Each structure stands twice: as C-alpha cells, then as structure tokens.
Amino acid sequence: xxxxxxxxxxxxxxxxxxxxxxxxxxxxxxxxxxxxxxxxxxxxxxxxxxxxxxxxxxxxxxxxxxxxxxxxxxxxxxxxxxxxxxxxxxxxxxxxxxxxxxxxxxxxxxxxxxxxxxxxxxxxxxxxxxxxxxxxxxxxxxxxxxxxxxxxxxxxxxxxxxxxxxxxxxxxxxxxxxxxxxxxxxxxxxxxxxxxxxxxxxxxxxxxxxxxxxxxxxxxxxxxxxxxxxxxxxxxxxxxxxxxxxxxxxxxxx
Amino acid sequence: xxxxxxxxxxxxxxxxxxxxxxxxxxxxxxxxxxxxxxxxxxxxxxxxxxxxxxxxxxxxxxxxxxxxxxxxxxxxxxxxxxxxxxxxxxxxxxxxxxxxxxxxxxxxxxxxxxxxxxxxxxxxxxxxxxxxxxxxxxxxxxxxxxxxxxxxxxxxxxxxxxxxxxxxxxxxxxxxxxxxxxxxxxxxxxxxxxxxxxxxxxxxxxxxxxxxxxxxxxxxxxxxxxxxxxxxxxxxxxxxxxxxxxxxxxxxxxxxxxxxxxxxxxxxxxxxxxxxxxxxxxxxxxxxxxxxxxxxxxxxxxxxxxxxxxxxxxxxxxxxxxxxxxxxxxx
Numbered sequence: 001x002x003x004x005x006x007x008x009x010x011x012x013x014x015x016x017x018x019x020x021x022x023x024x025x026x027x028x029x030x031x032x033x034x035x036x037x038x039x040x041x042x043x044x045x046x047x048x049x050x051x052x053x054x055x056x057x058x059x060x061x062x063x064x065x066x067x068x069x070x071x072x073x074x075x076x077x078x079x080x081x082x083x084x085x086x087x088x089x090x091x092x093x094x095x096x097x098x099x100x101x102x103x104x105x106x107x108x109x110x111x112x113x114x115x116x117x118x119x120x121x122x123x124x125x126x127x128x129x130x131x132x133x134x135x136x137x138x139x140x141x142x143x144x145x146x147x148x149x150x151x152x153x154x155x156x157x158x159x160x161x162x163x164x165x166x167x168x169x170x171x172x173x174x175x176x177x178x179x180x181x182x183x184x185x186x187x188x189x190x191x192x193x194x195x196x197x198x199x200x201x202x203x204x205x206x207x208x209x210x211x212x213x214x215x216x217x218x219x220x221x222x223x224x225x226x227x228x229x230x231x232x233x234x235x236x237x238x239x240x241x242x243x244x245x246x247x248x249x250x251x252x253x254x
Numbered sequence: 255x256x257x258x259x260x261x262x263x264x265x266x267x268x269x270x271x272x273x274x275x276x277x278x279x280x281x282x283x284x285x286x287x288x289x290x291x292x293x294x295x296x297x298x299x300x301x302x303x304x305x306x307x308x309x310x311x312x313x314x315x316x317x318x319x320x321x322x323x324x325x326x327x328x329x330x331x332x333x334x335x336x337x338x339x340x341x342x343x344x345x346x347x348x349x350x351x352x353x354x355x356x357x358x359x360x361x362x363x364x365x366x367x368x369x370x371x372x373x374x375x376x377x378x379x380x381x382x383x384x385x386x387x388x389x390x391x392x393x394x395x396x397x398x399x400x401x402x403x404x405x406x407x408x409x410x411x412x413x414x415x416x417x418x419x420x421x422x423x424x425x426x427x428x429x430x431x432x433x434x435x436x437x438x439x440x441x442x443x444x445x446x447x448x449x450x451x452x453x454x455x456x457x458x459x460x461x462x463x464x465x466x467x468x469x470x471x472x473x474x475x476x477x478x479x480x481x482x483x484x485x486x487x488x489x490x491x492x493x494x495x496x497x498x499x500x501x502x503x504x505x506x507x508x509x510x511x512x513x514x515x516x517x518x519x520x521x522x523x524x525x526x527x528x529x530x531x532x533x534x535x536x537x538x539x540x541x542x543x544x545x546x547x548x549x550x551x552x553x554x555x556x557x558x559x560x561x562x563x564x565x566x567x568x569x570x571x572x573x574x575x576x577x578x579x580x581x582x583x584x585x
Contacts, residue, residue: 021311023439024530044496048489048524051439055529154464210357 002036002176002198004145005091005123009062011036012193013223014178016203018068020212023055029206029216030059037062039093039201042086043069043079053086064125066093071106073113080117092117093125093147093180103153107134111141118142127180130164132171139175146172147180147201150192154204156184159191169196186215186222193226194234255279256566257420262427263288263412265296265394265551266544266558268401270426271410272330273559277567281410282421288412290398295428295523296551298445300471300481301394302458303327303553304339306386310358313532315573316550317359319557324390326556331400333392337457340364340373341384344507350462354384361386375454375509391458393473394552423541424562429488429526431545434538438545440488440524443481444497448505450515451476461508468504477518480505484549493520525549533558535565536576542566 002009015035020026030038038061045052056063065083070076073096080092096113098106105127111134114124118141126138130148138146148168151157159165160182169177176199179192183202192200200223209215256279260267263285271281287293305320328334341361343351355361361384370377372385402412425431432438455472471479480501498520505512528534528546533554536543544562547554561572 021313022527022529022531027529044485044494045487047491048440048442048487051488052486055439 004176009036012199012227013220014199014201017056018203019207025212028213030061032213033216033220037064039064039066041066041068042083063087064091064093067095071097073109076113077116090121091123095127111137114138114143115141130161130168145176147178149181150179151182153181155182156205157182158184158188166195186218189219190222190226193223194229196230256422259421259423261425264294264428265555267426269555269559270424270562271405272401273563275408275410277563283412284416286414288414290402295525296394298521298523299394299551300469300479301392301552303391304389306358306360307339310354320553323553323556327392331397333397334390336390339386339389339458341460342380343462345381347463354462360388373455391471425541425543429524435545437528438526441527442485442487442489442524444483444493444522445481446501447519448478448515449476449518450512452511453509461504466500466504488524490524493522534574534576535561
C-alpha cells in the first residue's frame with residue numbers, strides 16, 4: 001500500500017468529493033470502495049462551506065485538501081493556508097491551472113508554489129504532467145510525491161501517454177507516483193496500477209457515472225487487480241503463439 | 255377540521271397552506287417578512303416544472319413526485335405554461351446530450367429542423383436536441399404572490415410573529431430551521447435576470463456543458479432568467495464574478511445576441527438540503543417539520559404538501575417521513 005510523507009495509506013484509491021448527486025451517495029461511494037484518501041476543494045466554497053466540509057470529515061477517511069480552481073501561485077498558496085486551518089492537515093494537493101480549456105497545470109507556477117509551501121511546512125502533492133524535467137524540479141523543491149495526469153481533468157480519456165508514464169516510473173523508482181486526472185473507466189485505473197503506479201486519484205469517473213456507488217466499487221476492484229498484477233510480474237506480450245497444452249500427438253488433422 | 259399554524263411563507267409554507275385550506279382546515283401563516291420576497295430562496299427559483307429532465311441526475315422519487323406538479327400549479331395559480339423543455343449541447347459536447355438522453359425519459363430527439371420549428375431563433379445553432387414535451391414552467395414570483403392572494407381571499411391570515419393560541423405547528427422555514435434540524439445544509443445557487451428583446455424563446459432551454467450547465471427560462475416581454483450554480487456553500491451574499499462570467503458565457507453560446515442584453519438583476523441564495531438531497535417530513539415533539547426541497551421547491555412542494563395533509567388527517571407516515579419520527583409516533 002502507498003506511503004505518502006511517511007504515512008501509510010490503506011488503499012491506493014483516492015477519490016474526489018465533487019459533483020456527486022448528493023452527499024449521501026458520496027458517502028456510500030467511499031464506504032463501498034474503501035478509498036484511502038478523500039480530496040476536497042475549498043476555493044469556490046469559501047465563506048460558507050463549513051457544513052459540506054463537516055460531512056467530508058465525517059467520512060472517516062484521510063483528507064487531502066486541494067487548490068482546484070487556482071490559476072496563480074498566490075491564489076494557490078493562500079488556499080493551501082486556508083486548507084491547513086480548515087482541515088488541520090499540512091497535506092495539500094497543489095493545482096496551479098495554466099490553461100482554461102484543458103486545465104493543464106502551469107508547471108512553472110507549480111514549481112514555485114511547491115517551493116513556497118514546502119518551506120512553509122506543507123507536504124505537497126503536485127498535480128503535474130509526466131514531464132521528467134518538471135518532476136525532477138518538483139523533487140528538488142521538496143515534493144516527495146508526484147501526481148502526473150493521465151489525461152486532462154474530467155476528460156475520462158484514460159492514460160494518454162503510456163510511454164511517458166512508463167518512463168516516469170522508470171526514472172523515479174523510489175518516489176510515490178499517483179495518476180491524477182483523466183481516468184474514465186476501471187480499465188484505465190487497472191492499467192495505471194499494472195504499470196507500477198502507487199495510487200490513482202479520480203473524481204468525475206465515479207461522481208458522474210449513472211450509479212456512482214457501483215462505479216466506485218468497480219474502480220476499487222480494478223485498482224486491486226492492477227496492483228496484484230504488477231506484483232505478480234506479468235508475462236509480457238510476445239508475437240509467437242505458445243499453446244498452454246502440447247499439441248503434438250493430438251489428432252488435429254482428423 | 256384542524257387549526258394549523260405554518261411557520262414560513264416561502265413556496266413550501268404557501269403550498270401547505272393552499273392544500274390544507276382546500277381540504278377545509280383552518281390555517282394561518284407566520285413569517286417575519288409576510289410578503290413573498292428576496293428573503294426566501296423560492297424567490298430566486300427558475301420555476302421549471304421539469305420532472306423528467308431532473309430525473310437525469312436526481313433520484314427516482316423526484317421524477318415520480320414531481321410529475322403532478324404541473325397540474326397542481328395550474329389549478330392553484332393558473333400560471334403554468336405547458337410548452338415543454340428543450341435540451342441542447344454544443345457540437346463538441348454531443349456526448350453530454352447522449353448521456354442526458356440515456357439517463358432520462360419521455361423525450362424525443364429533434365434534428366436542426368425540429369429545433370427551428372419550435373424555437374426559430376435557435377435555427378442552425380445546434381445539430382440536435384432533446385424535447386421534453388410534457389414539461390412546463392411558471393414565473394416563481396408571480397406564482398408565490400398568486401398563492402398568497404388566493405389564500406388571503408379565503409381568509410387565511412399571515413402574521414409577523416406567532417400568536418399565543420393553540421394550533422398544530424408545521425415548520426416550513428427552509429434553511430432557517432437549521433436551529434432544529436442539524437443535518438440541514440445550504441447549497442448555494444446564483445442567478446441572473448436579463449432583458450434581451452432580440453431573442454425570443456418559448457420554453458426553458460438547457461444548455462449542457464461538462465463544466466458550466468445552464469438553463470434559461472423565458473419570462474415574457476424579452477426577459478430571461480439564467481441559472482443556476484450549485485455550490486456546496488451556504489453563503490447567501492452577492493453573485494461571484496466567476497459565476498456571472500460562466501452564466502453569461504453559456505448564454506452567449508446559446509445565442510450571441512445575449513451579449514447585448516441588459517442585466518436587470520443578479521441574485522444568490524442557499525437552498526435547504528438534507529444529505530440525500532431529498533425532502534423530508536420530520537416530527538419533533540408536537541411540531542411537524544417539512545424541509546430539504548433542495549433545488550426542487552416548485553417541483554416537489556405540491557407532493558410534500560399532500561403528504562403533510564394526509565399525515566395530519568389520517569396519521570399515516572408518508573414515504574418521506576424521517577425514520578426517527580416514525581419510531582416516535584409508534585412509540
């Protein structure tokens with residue numbers, strides 16, 4: 001199971017808390033999936049979100065507040081400080097959005113905000129791309145966890161760049177790596193775990209399914225399958241057919 | 255006949271008063287602001303009577319209980335327009351339209367020609383649409399005022415403070431009842447009112463979008479209501495710049511002429527909701543609470559009012575009675 005900043009987490013499934021049909025369905029999704037971490041946003045809810053945040057605290061799941069909706073370093077840093085007070089945690093999922101349509105991270109602002117927050121005692125979980133250089137810079141400023149996207153937030157496209165993600169895994173063998181964003185199907189989540197990622201974070205794929213509770217369970221099972229498969233050392237694909245029972249001596253011409 | 259005192263003269267309180275008065279009970283209303291107005295969250299409602307559209311994302315009960323709302327409002331206000339709902343999405347968001355179609359009932363799919371036949375101003379703007387023919391809409395403020403007018407004409411009184419006399423208390427105060435209902439929370443909604451004589455629409459239009467869903471409800475005379483955000487916050491203050499930007503951008507995507515509209519009004523309030531976003535009757539001592547109508551105040555208040563009446567008259571525990579209250583009643 002993943003260990004983030006020295007803290008073991010009970011499940012590699014990390015679930016967002018936005019866009020569910022109701023808080024009751026959200027709570028059921030967490031219950032059936034056994035998600036190890038709940039992410040929660042504060043930017044748009046500030047000034048009146050206390051009731052909803054109390055419901056999130058009631059999930060009895062470790063909380064990772066995020067800076068969703070922040071487009072500048074200053075906004076992200078301010079939101080992180082607010083999150084630390086509201087949820088009494090130094091964990092922060094750092095998002096600095098760089099592009100209004102694709103919501104891809106502003107990696108320059110991200111590195112700067114990560115540096116400021118790390119120096120201020122935060123444990124930063126940066127939402128980044130699979131770029132090796134960006135990830136190295138994030139590590140240099142103190143990020144012990146990296147959260148590359150699979151695809152743009154909310155797109156459900158899955159893992160857009162499997163080569164890049166494999167390469168990232170190979171270059172950062174010791175860092176906890178989390179696929180954050182882009183998951184649409186359980187097969188996407190399983191694929192990420194089969195590639196050796198430590199955890200998968202998703203929100204829309206569960207919350208916007210017709211039956212979010214059933215989808216949360218499906219995701220948890222896919223992630224468990226992928227995790228076991230990675231540990232089991234998959235055989236790997238090959239071109240030559242290799243029958244699992246011998247054909248010699250069989251009356252295959254009969 | 256029972257003597258009933260209803261706390262709160264928003265949409266829920268007025269609907270209960272109407273239902274009980276029609277059944278011959280003696281009713282009085284108590285509200286510190288006795289005229290319908292900006293203090294109640296129903297003042298900011300869209301007034302869409304759209305149970306089948308709501309069914310795309312709401313629990314099954316919303317569709318079932320809301321189906322009778324059109325007849326109820328037509329009977330008690332005469333203000334219902336039965337022209338259906340049109341649901342569209344931009345070309346790049348057709349997947350949203352397909353998903354909405356899968357998750358809802360009682361719609362037909364229209365092509366561009368079908369859209370133009372219903373709403374000529376949308377000609378050529380969208381490749382396809384869903385038409386929910388059986389739905390309707392009303393102007394919420396006019397409907398609240400009309401309910402109150404008819405009640406007063408039947409001798410129902412509205413007090414600023416509760417009289418001393420004995421009566422069955424029904425608490426329909428919305429979010430103000432949080433002092434007694436700790437699991438009630440506020441869900442913020444923001445809306446705009448525009449005047450745009452350049453655009454004519456005959457029915458509510460919903461524009462689906464992955465991030466910024468919009469509905470536009472025509473109020474007549476070139477006036478349109480745009481709504482509404484859903485934010486997990488109970489802040490009631492002014493509309494945020496982001497929400498204005500998003501709502502207006504979506505309206506502009508629906509029809510570019512909205513860019514020249516005059517902004518008449520911007521408003522925000524918090525809808526009362528329980529954790530499952532479904533309404534509930536709850537008995538605490540002698541008081542019957544009715545609350546949690548969330549974004550379905552006009553759609554579900556008739557059904558809830560009928561449940562209240564049935565409960566008072568026959569003692570039965572209706573479908574949306576809170577379980578704790580059932581135990582209390584049977585004990």
